Amino acid sequence: SQTIHQWPATLVQPVGSPLSLECTVEGTSNPNLYWYRQAAGRGLQLLFYSVGIGQISSEVPQNLSASRPQDRQFILSSKKLLLSDSGFYLCAWGSGRARGELFFGEGSRLTVL
């Protein structure tokens, strides 16, 4: 069966520090991968998605970047965090098939102080 994991689960970082959140998927090959952010009390905003190694699409201009160095690995990064980067980050994968549901990781809660 397919599983998705992301880490760290919780992160408290000072403004201006770097960020790296990692997500890996097991049990499937060539998944579509996504990074969403959920601000407190709000819905999910799509940040990045990837349909293959090295292929990254950005949905909104921001202080963050994403990379996909391996087929089942997706990384969210920042060189210098802003206060506004605080939130709950969710990684997800999808098969790209007809129904198109996404399956999510456990989430990473980032607090920038």
Add this chain to the structure above:
Amino acid sequence: AQKITQTQPGMFVQEKEAVTLDCTYDTSDPSYGLFWYKQPSSGEMIFLIYQGSYDQQNATEGRYSLNFQKARKSANLVISASQLGDSAMYFCAMRVDTDKLIFGTGTRLQVFP
């Protein structure tokens, strides 16, 4: 523009009663998919139910059913026989590309004894 709207920030329901969570959507694409996800306090997003735009019957998954009214562009989630464990945030989502989903702002459901 493609959009998902959930107008109920919060809902209360007594245990064993049924509850309907509202969702309306906007798209000009003839082919689309609608989803409901549950987000408990732990933060992970749990896929509940799917409805395709060409599906003739309303989707059902156990105690969950989706009241799909295409002409009204609504896709309400009905939870029958509510349980205390149903207390969570519920998000409606729509597929806009092959498994790229946009989400509503969510409804917080609280089930009381």
